[in-house]
Amino acid sequence: MNALRLYGRYAAASIAGQMQYPGAFALTAVAQFANTFVGFAGVWALFARFGHIGGWSLGEIALFYGAISMAFAIADALSRGFDVFGQEFVKTGNFDRLLLRPRATSLQLAGYEVRLASLGRLSQGAVVLAVGIWLAPIRWSLGDATLLAWAVAGGVAMFYGLLILQATLSFWTVESLEVVNIVTYGGVEAGQYPLDIYARWFRDLMMFVVPIGCVGYLPLTAILGRPNVFGAPAWAAAASPLVGWAFLGAALVIWGAGVRRYTSTGS
Amino acid sequence: MTAPARPGLAARPYLAALRARFYLTLQYRAAALAGLTTQCWWGVMKILVLAAFYRGAPHQPMSLGQAVGYTWLGQAFLVMLPWNADPDVVEMVRSGAVAYERLRPVDTYAYWYVRALAWMAARVLPRAVPMFLIAAVVLPLTGLGAWSLPPPPDWPAAVLFTISIICAALLSTAMVQLVTGVVVATLSAKGANAIAPALSNILSGGIVPLLLFPAWMRLGLFLQPFAGLVDIPFRIYLGQLAGAGAAAGIGLQLAWTAVLVLVGRGFLAHSLERLQVQGG
Numbered sequence: 001m002n003a004l005r006l007y008g009r010y011a012a013a014s015i016a017g018q019m020q021y022p023g024a025f026a027l028t029a030v031a032q033f034a035n036t037f038v039g040f041a042g043v044w045a046l047f048a049r050f051g052h053i054g055g056w057s058l059g060e061i062a063l064f065y066g067a068i069s070m071a072f073a074i075a076d077a078l079s080r081g082f083d084v085f086g087q088e089f090v091k092t093g094n095f096d097r098l099l100l101r102p103r104a105t106s107l108q109l110a111g112y113e114v115r116l117a118s119l120g121r122l123s124q125g126a127v128v129l130a131v132g133i134w135l136a137p138i139r140w141s142l143g144d145a146t147l148l149a150w151a152v153a154g155g156v157a158m159f160y161g162l163l164i165l166q167a168t169l170s171f172w173t174v175e176s177l178e179v180v181n182i183v184t185y186g187g188v189e190a191g192q193y194p195l196d197i198y199a200r201w202f203r204d205l206m207m208f209v210v211p212i213g214c215v216g217y218l219p220l221t222a223i224l225g226r227p228n229v230f231g232a233p234a235w236a237a238a239a240s241p242l243v244g245w246a247f248l249g250a251a252l253v254i255w256g257a258g259v260r261r262y263t264s265t266g267s
Numbered sequence: 268m269t270a271p272a273r274p275g276l277a278a279r280p281y282l283a284a285l286r287a288r289f290y291l292t293l294q295y296r297a298a299a300l301a302g303l304t305t306q307c308w309w310g311v312m313k314i315l316v317l318a319a320f321y322r323g324a325p326h327q328p329m330s331l332g333q334a335v336g337y338t339w340l341g342q343a344f345l346v347m348l349p350w351n352a353d354p355d356v357v358e359m360v361r362s363g364a365v366a367y368e369r370l371r372p373v374d375t376y377a378y379w380y381v382r383a384l385a386w387m388a389a390r391v392l393p394r395a396v397p398m399f400l401i402a403a404v405v406l407p408l409t410g411l412g413a414w415s416l417p418p419p420p421d422w423p424a425a426v427l428f429t430i431s432i433i434c435a436a437l438l439s440t441a442m443v444q445l446v447t448g449v450v451v452a453t454l455s456a457k458g459a460n461a462i463a464p465a466l467s468n469i470l471s472g473g474i475v476p477l478l479l480f481p482a483w484m485r486l487g488l489f490l491q492p493f494a495g496l497v498d499i500p501f502r503i504y505l506g507q508l509a510g511a512g513a514a515a516g517i518g519l520q521l522a523w524t525a526v527l528v529l530v531g532r533g534f535l536a537h538s539l540e541r542l543q544v545q546g547g
Contacts, residue, residue, distance in 0.1 A: 024457055031461030038465045042474035048481045049327065050320040178301045182308040189312055197319035202311075 003107055010111025018116050025116050032120025036069065040128055043192075054197040059135025060224060061193060066129025067148065068191035068216050071155025072184075073122035079163040081112025086170035093265050105259055106164070106252060136224065144223045147238055151219035154241025155191075158215050159184065161244070161251035168251070171258040174265065183210050191216040196229035203229065214243035280373050281381045288385035299393040302346075306398060310342040314414060329478045332417065333505050337476045339402035339416040340501045343395040346387070347435060348473055348496055349442035350464045352450045353383045360451055366544045375539065376532045379447060384440045391436070420506035427513045431500035434520035438495045441527035442467065448531055452538040472498035478507075492527065495520035 001009075018025050043065065047058040076083075089095040089109075098108050133140065133148075166180040191212040195203045207213035207230065221228040222237035232240070314335050321331040329337070356379060359365040368375060399416070406415035419425040442463070449459035468474055470493035477488045477498040488494060499516035502508040508516050 024455075027457045027461045031457075031465070034462055034465035035468075038469035038474060041469055045475050045480045046316075046320055049479050050324045052323055053316075053319050054323065179304050182305055186308055186312060189309075193316060193319070198315050199318075202315055 003104070006103065007107060007111050010108075011114045014111070014114045015116065028117035029120035029123075032117055033124050034120075036121050036124040040065065040124070053193065056194055056197070057135070057137070059132055059137065062128050062132030063136050063224070064132075064194055064216055064220055065192040066125050066127075066132050067152050067220060068155060068188055068212070069125030070122060070129060071152045071215065072159050072188045073118045073125055074152075074156045075159035075163060076121070077115045077118035078110060079160055080115045081109030082163045082167035084112075085109065085167035086174060090170045090174050090262075091265060095262065096264050099259075099262075106255060109167070138224060147219055147223050150238075151215055151223075151241050154219070154244030155215035156244075157241075157248040158211060158244035159187070161248035162187070162210070164248075164251040164255050168255050168258040171262050187212045194221070211243045211247055214240040280371075281377060284378060285381045285385045288382050289389045291389075293389045293393065299390075302394055303397055306342040306345055306394065307401060310338055310402070313338045313341075327479065328482075329476060329505075329507070332413070333507065334476060334479070335414055336416045336505055337472075337501050339398065340504060341473055341497060343398035343402070344391060344432070344435075344497070344500075345473075346390045346394060347439050348464070348467050348471060349439045349446060350467075351443075351460050352446040353379065353386060353443060355382070355386075356447050357450050360454060360542075363544045365451070365539075365542065369539065376444065376535050379535075380440055380444055380528075383443045383447070384436065387436060387440060387443070417505075419504050424503060424506050424509060424513075427509075427517070428500055428504040431503050431513070431517050431520065434517055434524065435496050435500050438492070438520050438524045438527070441524050441531055442492075442496075444531040445527060445534065448534040448538050451535065451542060467493050467496060470494070471496040472501065476501075478502070490519065492523040495523055 043061065044058065047053075047061070053061065081089075085095075089098065095105075098105050101108065138144070162184050166184065169180065187206070187210055190198070190202070190206050195206055195213050195217040198206070203213075207217075213230070218228055218230070218232060218237040218240040222234050228237060317334050317338065318331060321327070321334070325331065327334075356365075359368060368378070371378065402416035403418065406412065419428060446459045446463050453459070470488070470491060472494065473496075477494060478485070480488060488498075495516070499508065499520060503513045503516060
């Protein structure tokens with residue numbers, strides 16, 4: 001069986017399992033929707049008072065916000081195995097069993113669970129993105145739509161890479177480090193606004209250390225036809241979501257190094 | 268239950284529960300440290316966004332400096348929002364151990380109330396004290412005074428803030444108890460934990476200071492119960508609510524606490540009445 005079909009089986013089993021408890025899944029999804037929705041209600045309130053942020057309108061912000069939220073929701077839905085890796089696999093020694101199977105550990109962990117509750121954040125992101133597409137002061141062309149999808153895909157790859165790196169740390173620390181959430185959830189929060197509104201140090205951090213800017217800010221400024229604060233030409237801005245995929249690749253290489261140095265806790 | 272032999276004796280089981288839960292929760296220092304780092308970071312991000320908004324339109328009912336102070340206070344008292352039902356009670360309801368709680372010769376609502384209050388206080392203190400030190404002492408010392416938490420403008424503000432933040436804890440615990448009542452009624456924490464945090468976060472001022480909402484919403488936002496969790500104590504701290512305004516704010520906090528305790532007590536009694544415990 002090839003990897004893709006095996007993954008399909010994993011995913012189908014996980015979804016079937018969650019549908020056994022439709023109430024629990026629905027409530028968690030509703031909770032996610034409500035929590036992210038009030039976040040955007042806060043953004044709306046600030047715009048109602050201040051009018052704009054650094055020259056950007058609410059419609060434009062909705063575009064940034066929606067694209068990053070959707071990218072994170074998709075990555076989050078597909079990466080549950082890495083999310084619980086420290087607690088469920090390293091601490092318990094369950095990772096030994098994964099190593100015995102003749103398949104890549106990253107594939108097995110990716111197939112651990114498809115988290116349906118992420119539909120809450122995903123649908124909220126989709127609603128905000130739709131508002132952004134409707135309000136943004138441009139005429140949408142096919143090229144723009146493709147670039148938007150390309151940016152979201154790059155965002156999924158980048159967030160997935162971050163979540164893999166977070167899991168890789170567990171090889172050294174055993175427990176998952178909650179502090180790493182400041183770059184995952186923090187990255188989502190930061191990427192919801194165009195990076196040029198931030199102070200220089202923070203903007204550079206979100207561009208060159210955690211490449212959130214490459215999957216949100218740069219391609220979206222290219223769509224909106226606005227100059228970017230980093231001085232990248234339009235073609236480079238359009239190509240920048242590639243960095244998200246490169247980041248994912250790098251994360252997988254580091255993951256491999258972590259697997260090689262893994263010693264079981266022996267439990 | 269027989270009448271207490273000595274005045275004060277009746278309070279003893281509640282005080283014992285308060286003390287035990289407080290010290291137990293205090294043990295989780297690593298969680299508190301991780302929480303502190305996250306809180307500082309989120310505070311920085313919120314302030315960066317607020318600063319960007321203020322650059323475009325600096326004249327607002329609340330200055331940028333005040334909004335920065337409000338944000339740091341929000342980070343310091345973050346866990347005081349009624350995020351969840353008391354996890355111990357949730358577990359008792361799930362496992363059936365709640366039956367033992369019913370056997371204790373104490374008032375179940377009051378007993379759970381002090382447990383939840385202690386749980387909250389023990390999580391707030393190890394986070395709030397270092398957050399205060401960082402925001403109010405370290406930041407000014409490192410030359411970032413403009414981004415720091417200023418001290419209250421005068422002594423009355425400091426005293427009234429202390430009273431108001433205690434009232435906020437009492438109010439928040441009353442809300443936690445309502446959520447706990449829902450858990451007992453539905454035997455699951457999922458439903459109540461789904462909506463309560465979102466609602467309290469936005470309506471308390473936890474996401475955006477209530478003064479920065481559109482002006483037509485101001486009175487309504489001030490009068491609703493969640494304002495007493497965050498907005499009222501913080502505005503008293505910043506000197507924005509003083510004198511009669513502060514008194515009105517604290518009065519609102521106490522009135523809502525009384526209402527919610529009465530409702531929560533009735534609701535919990537009703538839910539416990541109908542609760543069926545299987546085997547065990």
